[in-house]
Amino acid sequence: MKILQNFWNSPIGPKTTHFWGPVVGWGIPIAAMVDTNKPPELISGNLTTVMCVYSALFMRFAWMVQPRNLHLLALHAVNESVQLYQLSRWLKFQGFLGDKSLQQKNEEAET
Amino acid sequence: MAGSKLQSFWNHPAGPKTIFFWAPTVKWGISIANIVDFSEPPERISYPQQVALMCTGLIYSRYSMVITPKNWNLFGNSIFMAGTGLYQVTRKIRHDYMAEVTEAKE
Secondary structure (H helix, E strand, O other), X not given: OHHHHHHHHOOOOOOOHHHHHHHHHOHHHHHHHXXXXXXHHHOOHHHHHHHHHHHXXXXXXXXXXXXXXXXXXXXXXXXXXXXXXXXXHHHHXXXXXXXXXXXXXHHHHHO | OHHXXXXXXXXXXXXXXXXXXXXXXXXXXXXHHHHHHHHOOHHHOOHHHHHHHXXXXXXXXXXXXXXXXXXXXXHHHHHHHHHHHHHXXXXXXXXXXXXXXXXXXX
């Protein structure tokens, strides 16, 4: 009961915009999770790379902002994970991740 | 004159010595990446991703005005992000919808 009351009255609770901002923000990692089931050709390398840098910075932002927003921190921590995963899928698809046999094939093709 | 303005910018609580400056600055990259992707074919656009960007842009426009300190950089950025997201969504809808119309005519 007290936990619920504390949550309800919290400075980052459901009576404030500090709560609902991140609630809507969950759309971004959820959209990325949906996209993990799609083929890697559809991933935008630009956007995914930017997302990785952005979520890293916003984890720090969420910690330092007044009031401290652990909800936002959790959101960006999750997003960072999903975006890094998507980035790895994209890199693998583009042939950037040390697949030695693939590199050798490319080198042979060049010579 | 210019010196003290630069100084007040440099020392601002949301200035370049703080995360409150750099986080939204990097967030502009999202809108820029979206603009770069305008030239990509609409088949590659992800509905969930762009709708999510659009909605978060709108909500964060408000969020940036009620946090301490107020963040005009984040505000402008969120408006822009919502705009590019909306444009990408309309591009894809137009592509999906128009394709049906052309097929119906044939």
